[in-house]
Amino acid sequence: MTNSLENMPLWLAIIISAFILLGGFLTLVGMIGLVRLRSFYERIHAPTLGTSWGTGSIVVASMILFTWLESRPVFHEILIGVFVTITTPVTLMLLARAVLYRDWAEGDEKSPLLKSQQKPPKE
Amino acid sequence: MSRIFPYPLLIVSLIGMWLLLTDFTPGQLILGIIVSLLAAQGLHSLQPSTPRLRRWDLIPKLIGLVLLDIIRSNIAVVRLILTEGHNKRNSGFVSIPLELKDPTALAILSVIVTSTPGTAWLDYSDSRGVLMIHVFDLVDEQDWIDLIKNQYEHLLMEIFE
Numbered sequence: 001m002t003n004s005l006e007n008m009p010l011w012l013a014i015i016i017s018a019f020i021l022l023g024g025f026l027t028l029v030g031m032i033g034l035v036r037l038r039s040f041y042e043r044i045h046a047p048t049l050g051t052s053w054g055t056g057s058i059v060v061a062s063m064i065l066f067t068w069l070e071s072r073p074v075f076h077e078i079l080i081g082v083f084v085t086i087t088t089p090v091t092l093m094l095l096a097r098a099v100l101y102r103d104w105a106e107g108d109e110k111s112p113l114l115k116s117q118q119k120p121p122k123e
Numbered sequence: 124m125s126r127i128f129p130y131p132l133l134i135v136s137l138i139g140m141w142l143l144l145t146d147f148t149p150g151q152l153i154l155g156i157i158v159s160l161l162a163a164q165g166l167h168s169l170q171p172s173t174p175r176l177r178r179w180d181l182i183p184k185l186i187g188l189v190l191l192d193i194i195r196s197n198i199a200v201v202r203l204i205l206t207e208g209h210n211k212r213n214s215g216f217v218s219i220p221l222e223l224k225d226p227t228a229l230a231i232l233s234v235i236v237t238s239t240p241g242t243a244w245l246d247y248s249d250s251r252g253v254l255m256i257h258v259f260d261l262v263d264e265q266d267w268i269d270l271i272k273n274q275y276e277h278l279l280m281e282i283f284e
Contacts, residue, residue: 026197026201029201029204029205030204032204032205033200033204036204037204039214041214041216041243041245041257042214042259044243044257045200045214045240045241045242045243045257045259046200046204048200048237048238048239048240048241048243049197049200049201049240051238052193052197052238052239052240053193053194053197075143076143076144078143079140079143079144085234085238086234088234088237088238089230089233089234089236089237089238089244092237092243092244093233093244093245096243096244096245096246096257097245097246100245100246112216112218112245112255
């Protein structure tokens with residue numbers, strides 16, 4: 001007998017759904033934060049919910065589901081998690097440093113570079 | 124030995140990735156080994172700095188610590204976003220002087236800081252060795268400096284230096 005969605009035991013279905021719901025919830029909250037937070041520096045924190053446990057949770061659910069359906073260990077989804085995690089800092093640093101530079105060049109008094117270091121270029 | 128296997132960690136992870144993406148069969152294993160050896164030779168000709176791992180045994184501890192921290196800060200940030208407007212939250216910049224110099228260790232630290240919600244790696248100055256992070260919920264600057272320095276920098280320095 002092959003495993004299918006119809007004959008999946010209830011406890012397994014509950015575990016998988018819990019992981020998917022958790023991942024979806026975290027990503028949703030991250031997106032709400034992205035819309036509602038005010039400054040750029042605050043906003044970069046919100047999507048990390050989706051890229052950390054948001055992704056992780058959905059990946060775990062997918063691994064459990066396909067391991068059950070195909071009756072063999074299925075782990076390749078873990079690569080999605082690994083690559084999302086190690087590539088996030090690249091985009092984040094690009095965006096953050098661009099904003100840091102812009103605030104500094106515009107002489108924005110909130111810029112942390114102005115407090116600690118040099119004056120912005122003269123007009 | 125190091126000419127044929129310049130980056131053992133890279134080779135092992137590439138073989139692992141190859142097997143995960145294809146199938147766990149002897150044929151794919153051989154193909155994966157050939158591909159990873161070629162890739163390592165390619166990287167070797169680019170001559171990046173070779174990371175030296177001194178304490179392999181501490182890596183699981185680091186991974187465990189990071190996973191726990193990610194779960195904890197996920198909960199904290201979700202609570203803060205959902206209750207926004209009801210409580211005062213102060214976000215701000217923290218400058219942390221780092222003694223860590225190894226580029227690979229710094230890269231790993233940046234992944235840790237970024238993937239933990241609530242902290243974002245903004246800028247690192249090579250010459251001054253100062254890291255600037257942005258903290259979503261900043262209560263005490265010293266707490267964050269202690270956290271990064273004692274928990275992660277210390278461990279990374281033990282692993283890499």
